[in-house]
Amino acid sequence: MTAREEELRAGLGRYLSARWNAATTVEAVSRIPGGASRETWRCQAAVGDERRGVIVRIDPETSLIDTDRATEYRAIEAAFRAGLPAPEPLFLEHELSGSAGRSRSPPRSPAASHSPDGIPLAHRESLGRLKWRLLGEIARLDPTAPRAGGR
Numbered sequence: 001m002t003a004r005e006e007e008l009r010a011g012l013g014r015y016l017s018a019r020w021n022a023a024t025t026v027e028a029v030s031r032i033p034g035g036a037s038r039e040t041w042r043c044q045a046a047v048g049d050e051r052r053g054v055i056v057r058i059d060p061e062t063s064l065i066d067t068d069r070a071t072e073y074r075a076i077e078a079a080f081r082a083g084l085p086a087p088e089p090l091f092l093e094h095e096l097s098g099s100a101g102r103s104r105s106p107p108r109s110p111a112a113s114h115s116p117d118g119i120p121l122a123h124r125e126s127l128g129r130l131k132w133r134l135l136g137e138i139a140r141l142d143p144t145a146p147r148a149g150g151r
Contacts, residue, residue: 005029012043012056019091022047037067055087074143082141084134 001009009026016024028044032055039058044051059069070092079086119127 001029005031008041008056008058009043012054013045015093016045016047016054020047027051038069054090071143075138075141078141078143078145079138082137084137 009029012029013024013026016026025046026043027046030042032040032042034040037059039060041056041058043054043056045054046052057069073089073092076086077089080088
């Protein structure tokens, strides 16, 4: 485990323990490639006998892309509330051990391949239509709309 992975594992364990009000250990962390604006990490947290997958996005110290983390979070939250295949947003933090970050549960469905090569021809058309329907639904969402509970 690299020093960065160990730092994230330990810090996230302390953070989740405080947020969930239960002793939490982060058992595994792995960087998800890509993400020009933020670091993205897949983590496995243990709370007692329960295992929870968590995705963490962390702002880099410097970036070529200036994006608003809160708007991104609210957009994912709006998609999740609308029943779209989006991860459940858990927390939005402005300061977390010196870095800003956001955590969420993993998506409810397995990650899709970026290549259609593994998709049978018989399914490509229906998946393509589903993709465009979901993108249309996402485009109609308003991430600035009031949320239940005033969060």
